[in-house]
Amino acid sequence: MLNILRQIIRWSFIWLCFVLIICLAGALIGVVTHLLFGLIFIDTPDYGHQAAFGFSNGLRYGGVWAGGLAIVFCVICARKEYLQAQVKS
Secondary structure, three states, X not given: OHHHHHHHHHHHHHHHHHHHHHHHHHHHXXXXXXXXXXXXXXXXXXXXXHHHHHHHHHHHHHHHHHHHHHHHXXXXXXXXXXXXXXXXX
8 A cells, every 4th residue: 555655656746747847848948939039020129028928828838738748758657667677577
């Protein structure tokens, strides 16, 4: 029973880490793309506003995908661990 609880806590933590990494990547990509598009399409862009708007959009869209994608990454990691344990036995 304790082993099952330990695995639940471990995979919940790994899932949360994947979610945070995906949200951070979305926010960074949003900032970079909004700044680049601001430089290309706006004559005198307000860089602070563009960066904040890009962070908001990137975090929002990253957050939409983060939960499901993190589950997929956890399943991939669990399958890899399972296959490595099967080879050892």
